[in-house]
Amino acid sequence: MVPSTTQVSTHVGTGASIAAPRSELSPASASMRTTLWNLVSLACALSLWQLAAALVGSPFFPPPLKIVDAFLQLATRGDTFGNSLLTHAWASIERVLVGFGFGVLLAVPMGLLMGLYPNIYAGTRAVVEPFRFIPPIAWIPLAIIFFTGLTRFAFLIFLGAFFPVFTSTLVGVARVEPIHRKVGIVHGASKYWTLRHVVVPTVLPDIMAGMRVGLGTAWLTIVAAELAGGISTGLGRMMTNYAELLQVPQVIVGMLLIGLIGFLMNEVLLLIEKRLFRWRWQVRL
Amino acid sequence: MHGPEQLGNRPKVEVDASHHYGDLVVYKHLKFAIAANEFICICGPSGCGKTTLLDMLAGILRPSEGAVLIDGQPADPKQQSVSFVFQEPSTFPWLNVRDNVATGLRIKGIRGSEMAEKVRDIVEMVGLTGFESYYPHQISGGMKQRVAIARAFVTDADLILMDEPFVSLDQPTRERMQNEVLDIWRHRRRTVVFVTHNLEEAIFLGDRILFLSAKPARILAELPIALPRPRDPVSPGFMAVRSQCMRWLHAPTGRQMARPGAQEKLDLTENQ
Numbered sequence: 090m091v092p093s094t095t096q097v098s099t100h101v102g103t104g105a106s107i108a109a110p111r112s113e114l115s116p117a118s119a120s121m122r123t124t125l126w127n128l129v130s131l132a133c134a135l136s137l138w139q140l141a142a143a144l145v146g147s148p149f150f151p152p153p154l155k156i157v158d159a160f161l162q163l164a165t166r167g168d169t170f171g172n173s174l175l176t177h178a179w180a181s182i183e184r185v186l187v188g189f190g191f192g193v194l195l196a197v198p199m200g201l202l203m204g205l206y207p208n209i210y211a212g213t214r215a216v217v218e219p220f221r222f223i224p225p226i227a228w229i230p231l232a233i234i235f236f237t238g239l240t241r242f243a244f245l246i247f248l249g250a251f252f253p254v255f256t257s258t259l260v261g262v263a264r265v266e267p268i269h270r271k272v273g274i275v276h277g278a279s280k281y282w283t284l285r286h287v288v289v290p291t292v293l294p295d296i297m298a299g300m301r302v303g304l305g306t307a308w309l310t311i312v313a314a315e316l317a318g319g320i321s322t323g324l325g326r327m328m329t330n331y332a333e334l335l336q337v338p339q340v341i342v343g344m345l346l347i348g349l350i351g352f353l354m355n356e357v358l359l360l361i362e363k364r365l366f367r368w369r370w371q372v373r374l
Numbered sequence: 375m376h377g378p379e380q381l382g383n384r385p386k387v388e389v390d391a392s393h394h395y396g397d398l399v400v401y402k403h404l405k406f407a408i409a410a411n412e413f414i415c416i417c418g419p420s421g422c423g424k425t426t427l428l429d430m431l432a433g434i435l436r437p438s439e440g441a442v443l444i445d446g447q448p449a450d451p452k453q454q455s456v457s458f459v460f461q462e463p464s465t466f467p468w469l470n471v472r473d474n475v476a477t478g479l480r481i482k483g484i485r486g487s488e489m490a491e492k493v494r495d496i497v498e499m500v501g502l503t504g505f506e507s508y509y510p511h512q513i514s515g516g517m518k519q520r521v522a523i524a525r526a527f528v529t530d531a532d533l534i535l536m537d538e539p540f541v542s543l544d545q546p547t548r549e550r551m552q553n554e555v556l557d558i559w560r561h562r563r564r565t566v567v568f569v570t571h572n573l574e575e576a577i578f579l580g581d582r583i584l585f586l587s588a589k590p591a592r593i594l595a596e597l598p599i600a601l602p603r604p605r606d607p608v609s610p611g612f613m614a615v616r617s618q619c620m621r622w623l624h625a626p627t628g629r630q631m632a633r634p635g636a637q638e639k640l641d642l643t644e645n646q
Binding site: 268269271272273275276277282286290291368369 | 434451452457464477478
């Protein structure tokens, strides 16, 4: 063979190309701006409400200040039965947390199991899926017969929270990249390793999304269940009481509180997501 | 066969296998061996089953008949230490560069300062120092592939399988990566099986090239590359090997079909 006379290498040596992360506004000032905008839109909404109330001038259309009044009164002196606002709110929150907690605890393993073993899902679909289409509210009559107290509400909320989490987990498993599984396997990973380090990280965003939907369903269900009666506490109960007395401000306090608590719970989930999913890129159009 | 006997010790890899998916015969009596520390390139037309071959070498896929032996034992990822660099992006998007590189070590139970040290060394070798805490979406495609290469070479895996790892990279990056792989291979003495359909890449990298036919695939020819390293793709010697290969592969028409069962031993370099 003929060795080349000149060994001029055209291959350039190592040099790391620079990839800069996205940077526009600093995160701190960006979040300040978001907060500011939210305050402004809140102020606008309140002003419009005040204006509309002044124009209508009816006791059934109270202005925001009346609501604040009702809120303070409910918070300090309690309702007509002496139950404070905190008691009502906590009763509802407790029911939601217990039901939602059990819902997630059962939905995630079941979603993973049926996602990883499609045969189990295919073989039990006829049993599992129809339940998804029975709204939790349709279970209220049965729940009233079968259960009392916390169990009744926890059961209803469990039904409301289970399916969104279960379905998104199931869908998420299908998103697991075969190549990621293969990376583990060629290194000799066990099935448990693959589950823990490939399947769960892939599915987690879907689980969290399902949890957010499930939380919405849970709140929807708790109020409906409390409206159905049979108990003395809970925000839904409190609202029904005041609606029967035609006291609109107190009813609105209940509504706003439900919205606020749901919003805060969602914020907590979002915060967890943000911490958990720092690895995700942001989609922009 | 060339290689193992020449080096005088037992082959690292011995393949004598057939494989089919249902009626589709992918390999019929595929037989070859790879010596320890050899850099072997496998070339073949698209769809000839190169990935199937790598899966068999990795022990992910059991051949329908025959066996794939690594160090005399049937290939099994839980027994032997094998690494794989895939054609498609295979970094875990939820792990940063450091943790991605450490994946194989973690599976093998290597942790703590030993792991940190190994990761630091290899990250430096592939030129990713400073990017350890970046997530895959924050770095370029070429860097991601370097992460995958680092992940493959950081373990003590003495058999490294590479499935067209540079196919998605642009030419300059590809050339740089080829040199990096050769560098790591020289430093760490590993057996590398490198699949590519790029002839030039195969000649640049390999100690030996195996040419596969279309399905059912068998080895059409093997070509030892005796060019000294570092190789220069524009040197006369390199060009000569390349053009002879091209001539052999393309003409006369139907040659590959015309001589079924024949396994040619090319020694083009002798004809210069």
